[in-house]
Amino acid sequence: MMEKIPANYCLLLSAVLFATGVVGVLTRRNAVLIFMSIEIMLNAVNLSFVTFAREQGSLHGQVAALFVIAVAAAEVAVGLSIIVAVFRGKETVDVDEINLMKW
Amino acid sequence: MQLLAFVITAAVAVAAAVMVVAEKNAVHAALYLILNIVSLAFLYISLGAEFVGAVQVIVYAGAIMVLFLYVVMFSGAAATPDSRDRLAWQKRIAVGGGLILVALMVRVLKFGGPRPSAVSSADGSPANIGSLLFTTYALPFEVASLLLLVAMVGAIVLAKGRRE
Numbered sequence: 001m002m003e004k005i006p007a008n009y010c011l012l013l014s015a016v017l018f019a020t021g022v023v024g025v026l027t028r029r030n031a032v033l034i035f036m037s038i039e040i041m042l043n044a045v046n047l048s049f050v051t052f053a054r055e056q057g058s059l060h061g062q063v064a065a066l067f068v069i070a071v072a073a074a075e076v077a078v079g080l081s082i083i084v085a086v087f088r089g090k091e092t093v094d095v096d097e098i099n100l101m102k103w
Numbered sequence: 104m105q106l107l108a109f110v111i112t113a114a115v116a117v118a119a120a121v122m123v124v125a126e127k128n129a130v131h132a133a134l135y136l137i138l139n140i141v142s143l144a145f146l147y148i149s150l151g152a153e154f155v156g157a158v159q160v161i162v163y164a165g166a167i168m169v170l171f172l173y174v175v176m177f178s179g180a181a182a183t184p185d186s187r188d189r190l191a192w193q194k195r196i197a198v199g200g201g202l203i204l205v206a207l208m209v210r211v212l213k214f215g216g217p218r219p220s221a222v223s224s225a226d227g228s229p230a231n232i233g234s235l236l237f238t239t240y241a242l243p244f245e246v247a248s249l250l251l252l253v254a255m256v257g258a259i260v261l262a263k264g265r266r267e
Contacts, residue, residue, distance in 0.1 A: 011212055016117055016205055017139075019208075020117070020120040023124055026193070032174055032178070033129060043159075046147075050147050059227060059231055063236060065155050073254075074250050077254045080258075084178065
């Protein structure tokens with residue numbers, strides 16, 4: 001039996017990845033890159049789920065991670081087609097230029 | 104030995120994530136995101152979640168990233184640099200906020216109270232996960248399939264555009 005990786009290391013990695021994703025969402029203008037940052041955040045949370053699942057010795061956390069992956073797939077499909085639709089109308093994916101619904 | 108592997112994989116994951124956020128070219132950012140996803144899949148497998156790791160590679164690196172690259176190529180997002188900041192200091196404030204977020208989460212990790220200890224032990228094999236998915240989580244599983252169907256129809260309707 002190999003020694004186990006301490007759970008706190010994994011949770012720390014998850015925290016760092018999540019914060020990286022948050023910074024990406026806050027700083028990037030390109031809508032596609034904002035989506036990629038959201039994916040980083042979802043992956044960070046999945047890492048927490050899997051870590052806690054191992055800590056608990058149960059599989060419920062892993063099932064939650066699978067559901068997160070499924071919902072992320074749906075979210076990306078719809079989000080990217082919205083980006084395609086916006087690009088068709090405005091010829092840009094820069095979120096500062098997309099201000100049609102701003103009053 | 105396992106700790107060394109963890110440190111290397113974690114360093115790759117963090118570096119790839121930072122490159123996604125910092126990279127100017129969207130195609131390169133997508134490739135870095137694939138690196139991030141694959142290194143996380145390694146971590147899942149080393150944490151005993153073999154099935155989740157496999158799904159991560161197949162669904163994320165396989166399906167989702169192809170969609171991303173397709174949209175990047177289609178929309179010419181690769182060539183568009185970010186426009187100028189409209190708020191002064193926006194990047195610096197965002198990075199500072201991210202650091203504060205990390206500090207808060209580390210604090211919660213350190214002083215967050217005791218965690219419940221292991222209740223049982225089961226490995227993350229497809230058979231175990233499958234039996235859990237089709238018994239305890241049967242209803243959420245069906246709802247997820249409906250969600251994917253709705254997302255598929257919605258994506259087609261949104262991306263189809265108007266045909267005159």
